[in-house]
Amino acid sequence: MAKYVLHDSSADNPETLPIRLAAAAAGVELKVEVEDPKVAKSKDYRYNVNPLGKFPALSTPQGYLFGIYGPARYIASLGQGEVGGRILRHEAEISQWINFATNEVFSGAVGWAGKGHNREVRCEAVKRTRLNCAGLNSWLEIRTYLVADRLTLADIAVVSALYPVVQSTGLDDAFRASFPHLTRWLRTCFHQQAFRKVLGGVVELPAKAAKGEAASEFVAAQQEQKKGAPAPAAAKKDAKPKEAKQKEAKPQKEGKGGGGKKGGAPPVDEGAPLDLRVGLILKAEKHPTADSMYVEQIDLGEESGPRTICSGLVKHMSAEALNNRLCVVWCNLKPRPLRGIESNGMVMCSEDDAGAEPVFPPEGAVAGDRITLAPHDKAPLPLKGPIKTLVSSKKLPDILAGLRSDGDGNVLWEDAKWEVVGKGLCRAKHKNGLVK
Numbered sequence: 511m512a513k514y515v516l517h518d519s520s521a522d523n524p525e526t527l528p529i530r531l532a533a534a535a536a537g538v539e540l541k542v543e544v545e546d547p548k549v550a551k552s553k554d555y556r557y558n559v560n561p562l563g564k565f566p567a568l569s570t571p572q573g574y575l576f577g578i579y580g581p582a583r584y585i586a587s588l589g590q591g592e593v594g595g596r597i598l599r600h601e602a603e604i605s606q607w608i609n610f611a612t613n614e615v616f617s618g619a620v621g622w623a624g625k626g627h628n629r630e631v632r633c634e635a636v637k638r639t640r641l642n643c644a645g646l647n648s649w650l651e652i653r654t655y656l657v658a659d660r661l662t663l664a665d666i667a668v669v670s671a672l673y674p675v676v677q678s679t680g681l682d683d684a685f686r687a688s689f690p691h692l693t694r695w696l697r698t699c700f701h702q703q704a705f706r707k708v709l710g711g712v713v714e715l716p717a718k719a720a721k722g723e724a725a726s727e728f729v730a731a732q733q734e735q736k737k738g739a740p741a742p743a744a745a746k747k748d749a750k751p752k753e754a755k756q757k758e759a760k761p762q763k764e765g766k767g768g769g770g771k772k773g774g775a776p777p778v779d780e781g782a783p784l785d786l787r788v789g790l791i792l793k794a795e796k797h798p799t800a801d802s803m804y805v806e807q808i809d810l811g812e813e814s815g816p817r818t819i820c821s822g823l824v825k826h827m828s829a830e831a832l833n834n835r836l837c838v839v840w841c842n843l844k845p846r847p848l849r850g851i852e853s854n855g856m857v858m859c860s861e862d863d864a865g866a867e868p869v870f871p872p873e874g875a876v877a878g879d880r881i882t883l884a885p886h887d888k889a890p891l892p893l894k895g896p897i898k899t900l901v902s903s904k905k906l907p908d909i910l911a912g913l914r915s916d917g918d919g920n921v922l923w924e925d926a927k928w929e930v931v932g933k934g935l936c937r938a939k940h941k942n943g944l945v946k
Contacts, residue, residue: 512539512540512541513539513570513571514533514538514539514540514541514568514569514570514585515540515541515542515543515568515569516529516530516540516541516542516543516566516567516568516581517543517545517549517559517565517566517567517568517569518542518543518544518545518565518566518567519544519545519546519547519550519565520544521542521544523565523566524670524673524674525566525578526542526566526578527670527673527708528578528579528582528663528666528667528670529566529568529578529581529582529585530542530708531666531669531670531704531705531708532582532583532585532586532593532594532663532666533585534703534704534705534707534708535586535589535593535661535666535702535704536585536586536587536588536589536593536594537589538585538588538589540585545565547565550563550564550565551563558574559574559576560574560576560577564576566578566581567581568580568581568584568585570584578612579608579612579667582663582666582667583663586662586663592658592660592662593661593662593663593666594662594663595657595658595662595663596658600657600658600662603656603657603664604657604662604663604664604667607656607657607664607665607667607668608663608664608667610668611667611668611670611671612667612671614638614642615639615642615668615671615672616671617635617638618635618636618638618639618642619635619639619671619672619673619674619675620635620674621634621635621638622635622636622639622674622675622678623674623675623677623678639672639675640688643688643689643692644688644689646668646689646691646692646695647688647689647690647691647692648691650691650692650694650695651691652876653876654695654698654790654809654836654876654877655695655698656668656695659836660834661699661702661704661834665695665699666704669696669699669700669705672696676696676713676715686715686813687813690813691811693715693813694809694811694812694813694877694878696715697715697809697815697816698790698792698809698816698877700712700713700714700715701792701793701807701809701816702792702834703793703833715815784840784842784881784883784901784909784923785840785841785842785901786838786839786840786841786858786880786881786883786928787810787811787838787839787841787877787878787879787880787881788810788811788836788837788838788839788871788875788876788877788878788879788881788930789808789809789810789817789836789837789838789839789855789857789877790808790809790834790835790836790837790876790877791806791807791808791832791833791834791835791836791837791857792806792807792808792809792816792833792834793806793807793833794806794807794821794829794832794833795829796824796829797820797848797849797851798850798851799849799850800820800848800849801824802822802824802825803820803821803822803823803824803848803849804820804821804823804824804829804832805818805819805820805851806818806819806820806821806832806857808837808839808855808857809877809878810839810841810855810877810878811876811877811878811879812878817839817841817854817855818851818852818853818854819839819853819854819855819856819857820848820849820851820853821856821857821859823857823859823866823867823868825865826865826866826867827867832868835868836870836871836875836877837857837858837868837869837871838857838858838868838869838871838881838921838928838936839855839856839857839858840855840856840858841855842899842900842901843855843856843900843901844900844901858913858921858945858946859945859946860915860921860938860939860940860943860944860945861940861943861944861945861946862940862942862943862944864940865940866940867939867940869921869928869936869937869938869945870936870937870938870939871930871933871936872929872930872933872934872935872936872937873933873934874933874934875930875933875934879930879933880930880931881928881929881930881936882928882929882930882931883923883926883928883929909923910946912924913944913945913946914942914943914944914945915938915940915941915942915943915944915945916941916942917941917942918941919937919938919939919940919941920935920936920937920938921935921936921937921938921945922945
């Protein structure tokens with residue numbers, strides 16, 4: 511008999527998503543038992559489980575817990591990880607985010623996603639959701655997760671609160687463009703093993719909204735109500751110059767070495783700076799046809815979502831050790847197929863005779879942070895976002911020859927230490943070793 515049983519009138523009740531996600535993240539086996547709604551109305555249930563006679567309820571060896579976040583907090587505390595918080599400070603921060611999710615986010619999301627609400631009510635709900643998303647976007651600009659440096663119940667609570675909107679509209683591209691850090695965080699969460707297990711795979715955020723009224727239409731309706739102006743027509747007018755510019759832009763080509771792919775691939779530049787960025791390995795799994803390689807999904811803080819990158823680390827590390835680990839990725843290399851899978855970058859590793867391991871970004875770094883290489887960077891580089899030129903394949907041997915770690919474990923290219931501005935230096939496990 512299962513130790514922890516979630517009693518509910520439905521096996522996939524969206525309101526119990528935080529409980530099911532907490533169990534998956536904490537590694538706790540949770541059985542969901544569907545009950546007849548009449549059970550909750552019985553005198554015995556009201557006396558021993560929930561005085562209001564409502565589902566859900568969690569049965570434990572010590573008795574019952576009812577509601578959502580009582581059971582979720584309890585389940586999170588049982589795991590080997592830090593889903594419920596590592597220290598008292600983290601527990602307090604998780605509590606504040608749970609309150610934010612239940613009191614602010616959920617009501618707006620449900621009002622937006624609710625099919626029975628009139629247009630005025632839904633527009634007001636979208637306005638509230640946008641305000642919440644703006645706040646989250648600012649908070650996540652310098653953070654990978656809401657609390658500490660890993661997935662916690664705080665992330666689970668807020669994602670669960672927003673999930674009705676994700677399901678009903680998909681959060682269209684016009685909406686997401688305003689919130690790049692929030693979008694990156696959502697994608698990071700949806701790629702976590704717990705979310706994949708409970709939601710039946712990775713939840714993708716499509717380029718276009720689902721059928722029906724998209725977020726941009728709701729915002730246009732709000733503008734009409736406030737200004738009396740036909741906002742959608744204005745939006746179409748603004749779109750024409752943008753389309754014209756896209757037609758004028760043409761990808762450049764590399765001389766004899768071949769250019770980028772059709773459709774706007776970045777040009778190749780002999781003097782391109784190295785685009786080194788902090789990445790978060792969301793998932794690593796064995797390459798289907800190459801025994802020495804992992805295929806990794808890595809979050810680099812890009813609006814397009816995680817990149818697929820292949821790394822020859824099978825002999826050195828387990829997939830579990832790579833999952834949810836920060837690393838440094840060389841991003842502006844020309845994509846290349848590795849045994850049938852296109853790899854879009856390189857995970858930088860230190861190496862000696864004992865083995866290889868990814869380079870460590872400094873403490874406090876988050877996915878998307880730029881690695882600077884002064885004095886080699888000829889001009890100050892933006893601290894976020896891609897460099898829009900690829901490193902020439904002719905330059906690779908010279909660049910790789912200059913990569914190393916010193917006696918203190920600092921990572922260098924020639925005499926330039928790898929640094930995330932304001933956060934510190936990148937480090938290698940292997941001192942006086944190679945980096946590649």
